[in-house]
Amino acid sequence: MILQTALLIALVIFSVLAIVLKDLLRSAISLAVSSLLLGIVFFRMNAPYAGVFEISVVAGLITVLFILTIALTKSGDEVRESRLVNWVFPVVFVAFIVIDALVMKGLMGKIPALAAGAESGTFGDVLWRGRTLDLVGQIAVILAGVFAVLALFRKRDKHD
Amino acid sequence: MIILFVVLPLIVAGLLPLVGKVSRRVLPDVLANATLLVLLGYAAVAGRALIAGGPVLQQSSWFGEAINIRLALDGFSLLMLVAIALVGLAASLFSIDYMEHYGAKANYYALYLVMIAGMNGLVLATDLFSVYVFLEVAAVASYALVAYGLGHDELEAAFKYLMLSVVASAFLVAAIAVVFGMTGSLDFAAVAAGLRELGAGPVLGIAAALFLLGFGLKAALVPFHAWLPDAHPSAPAPISAVLSGLLIKVSGVYALARIFLNVIGLTPALSTVLMGLGTVSMVAAAFLALGQKDMKRMLAYSSISQVGYVVLGIGIGTPLGIAGGLFHLFNHALAKGLLFLTSGSVQQATGTRDMDAMGGLAKRMPVTAATNLIGSLSIAGVPPLNGFWSKLIIIVALVQAGHPVFAVIAVLASVLTLWYYLLIQRKAFFGKLDEKWAAVKEAPFWMTVATVLLALLCVGIGILFASTVTTWIQPAADVLADGLHAVTGSWGF
Numbered sequence A: 001m002i003l004q005t006a007l008l009i010a011l012v013i014f015s016v017l018a019i020v021l022k023d024l025l026r027s028a029i030s031l032a033v034s035s036l037l038l039g040i041v042f043f044r045m046n047a048p049y050a051g052v053f054e055i056s057v058v059a060g061l062i063t064v065l066f067i068l069t070i071a072l073t074k075s076g077d078e079v080r081e082s083r084l085v086n087w088v089f090p091v092v093f094v095a096f097i098v099i100d101a102l103v104m105k106g107l108m109g110k111i112p113a114l115a116a117g118a119e120s121g122t123f124g125d126v127l128w129r130g131r132t133l134d135l136v137g138q139i140a141v142i143l144a145g146v147f148a149v150l151a152l153f154r155k156r157d158k159h160d
Numbered sequence B: 001m002i003i004l005f006v007v008l009p010l011i012v013a014g015l016l017p018l019v020g021k022v023s024r025r026v027l028p029d030v031l032a033n034a035t036l037l038v039l040l041g042y043a044a045v046a047g048r049a050l051i052a053g054g055p056v057l058q059q060s061s062w063f064g065e066a067i068n069i070r071l072a073l074d075g076f077s078l079l080m081l082v083a084i085a086l087v088g089l090a091a092s093l094f095s096i097d098y099m100e101h102y103g104a105k106a107n108y109y110a111l112y113l114v115m116i117a118g119m120n121g122l123v124l125a126t127d128l129f130s131v132y133v134f135l136e137v138a139a140v141a142s143y144a145l146v147a148y149g150l151g152h153d154e155l156e157a158a159f160k161y162l163m164l165s166v167v168a169s170a171f172l173v174a175a176i177a178v179v180f181g182m183t184g185s186l187d188f189a190a191v192a193a194g195l196r197e198l199g200a201g202p203v204l205g206i207a208a209a210l211f212l213l214g215f216g217l218k219a220a221l222v223p224f225h226a227w228l229p230d231a232h233p234s235a236p237a238p239i240s241a242v243l244s245g246l247l248i249k250v251s252g253v254y255a256l257a258r259i260f261l262n263v264i265g266l267t268p269a270l271s272t273v274l275m276g277l278g279t280v281s282m283v284a285a286a287f288l289a290l291g292q293k294d295m296k297r298m299l300a301y302s303s304i305s306q307v308g309y310v311v312l313g314i315g316i317g318t319p320l321g322i323a324g325g326l327f328h329l330f331n332h333a334l335a336k337g338l339l340f341l342t343s344g345s346v347q348q349a350t351g352t353r354d355m356d357a358m359g360g361l362a363k364r365m366p367v368t369a370a371t372n373l374i375g376s377l378s379i380a381g382v383p384p385l386n387g388f389w390s391k392l393i394i395i396v397a398l399v400q401a402g403h404p405v406f407a408v409i410a411v412l413a414s415v416l417t418l419w420y421y422l423l424i425q426r427k428a429f430f431g432k433l434d435e436k437w438a439a440v441k442e443a444p445f446w447m448t449v450a451t452v453l454l455a456l457l458c459v460g461i462g463i464l465f466a467s468t469v470t471t472w473i474q475p476a477a478d479v480l481a482d483g484l485h486a487v488t489g490s491w492g493f
Helices: A002-020 A024-044 A048-072 A083-110 A123-130 A132-152 B004-022 B026-050 B075-102 B105-124 B128-149 B152-183 B188-198 B201-219 B228-234 B237-264 B268-290 B295-316 B319-350 B366-380 B386-400 B404-429 B445-463 B465-481 B485-490
Strands: B056-062 B065-073
Touching: A002 A024, A002 A083, A024 A048, A123 A132, A123 B065, A132 B004, A132 B065, A132 B105, A132 B128, B004 B026, B004 B105, B026 B075, B026 B105, B065 B075, B065 B105, B075 B105, B075 B237, B075 B319, B075 B445, B075 B465, B105 B128, B105 B237, B128 B152, B128 B228, B128 B237, B152 B188, B152 B201, B152 B228, B188 B237, B188 B485, B201 B237, B201 B268, B228 B237, B228 B295, B237 B268, B237 B295, B237 B319, B237 B465, B237 B485, B268 B295, B268 B404, B295 B319, B295 B386, B295 B404, B319 B366, B319 B386, B319 B445, B319 B465, B366 B386, B366 B404, B366 B445, B386 B404, B386 B445, B386 B465, B445 B465
Parallel strands: none
Antiparallel strands: B056 B065
16 A cells, blocks of 8 residues: 555656656656556556556657657757746646545545446457457557658648 | 448558559549548448438457447438538548649548548447547547648647647546446446446536536537637648538537437536537637638638537437537538638639738639638528528527527527628628739639539538438437437447
8 A cells, every 4th residue: 555655656746747847858757757657556456458558658669759859859949938837737736636635535435336347358358359449440540640640741842 | 331431441541652652643532532432422322221220230240250340320420421421522522633732642632531530430439438549540630631731830730739639538538437437338328328327426427527628629619619720720721621511520519419418318407518618609709700811710710609509409408409400510511611612712722811812702713702602601591501491490499498598699699600701702702803813713623523512512401401301310310319218229239
């Protein structure tokens, strides 16, 4: 329980750091650490596959992409944010924590739930037999992503 | 084989970049338009026969292995499929000439077909998570299509659109997680049955609020509309037509109506919230549209206002109100598609979207001016065009359901609509022709074909509105009016 709480608190701290830090590289690394911690939480809560994907894809692959992109940008490209932005996040965050502390504990006890049954099974079963349509959707998202990259980084012919 | 609606455009999209290596223009044009023509034929001709004996459900097997692809085609999804294929085909015909100077046409059509596949998949999906997945398919393709011109404005608009759309998706995933946590299922039928069994008031309220935020952002209802007036005008004209005509309706209104009416169930409180949001959008966006100088931006605000009508109609919850809302959804898809296409013709001919710089274009572009006039009058609700009948049904339904105040507001908003559409006519098409537009020519052949097709439909549906309502709108409205029973009764696999 103590370990779990510590993991969750660290998760929140690193997520906040990812938002507040001005240095993009540090921000990306904080995000990676927070998703690593989330992966561990998943693993401890009997969701090993979710944990594996969280750590390999979000903490690993996406961080590599972020860092590559940051390496490709030149310094001096910073866009100055308005002062308001510096205030909005802390205010919303504190308000969220307060509401969370007041409401969530009472609410969690009251959530009625039916037993999960229909969509359980081994990972492979769920993915291939249970959620086949989502795989078609996944393929479509990947196609869309590939075509988007091809379109946005094409040589500009006559236009523009 | 209703899965064809999803798989066919995806397969063609996958082939298009390869085809583009062989033939840069002709083959991609033919393939993309032929695909949409096939889908239109399938939906419009075979569709009604398919659902004649109740909703079609499909659970396939693949090489003898049981796989779980559950799709359902009922009156409501069929209406949306027809609308998607119809406006999709018109916009893709328009693209033949319009996208010529953007380059990389094969790639453009590939993205376009993925977006169509995403919308079709969303409309046929039978579970909450699939709705989310296909919503993202259509959205990811649309971000790239908004940015397709690669200019500064396009990229900025696409980025803003992406950011707000991601927020919407986050709300939707949160809502789906809450519902899954309670019912242990994602399937529409099982969730509807589970929620009724649980009677979970306050927690369900939270889920409903999250759904409302998510779909409200997707449908660009006021006050969640900030992204739309940037994103829709910046896209190439055929994409603006599809985004305003279809995407906000499929990923906003369709999903919202399906989940609120068929899965969660429309409570009086929810009905009031929907009617309120619809009315605010209808009025606020109409006033905002009045002040615009950019033609496409005015049309974009008008979309927000008209989606307000649709949500108001569906929000009433009576069979007549729902029918009116869906009829207006269909009519607005056609007319707004038409208006964005004609604005694209004007922009291509003159190089500007600023209405103050135009004037007298009707003399040089008579067909574009005439089709634009038909679209404008249709949306403004002038008889005998299609938009008049759908607005009339919504207003009659409001009076019948005992909301005379809403009815009066709807009529007044309609007057505002007519006002700003007449502004477009006066500033852009009528009046004295400016010297600098002396060399302007009518739009090329395929662009004209696309606009004439949609204009004829606006007039035709206006004249044959009674048979359109009985054949297409009523079956769709019946599904929504049936409430939870529509999915729990006949969708149990």
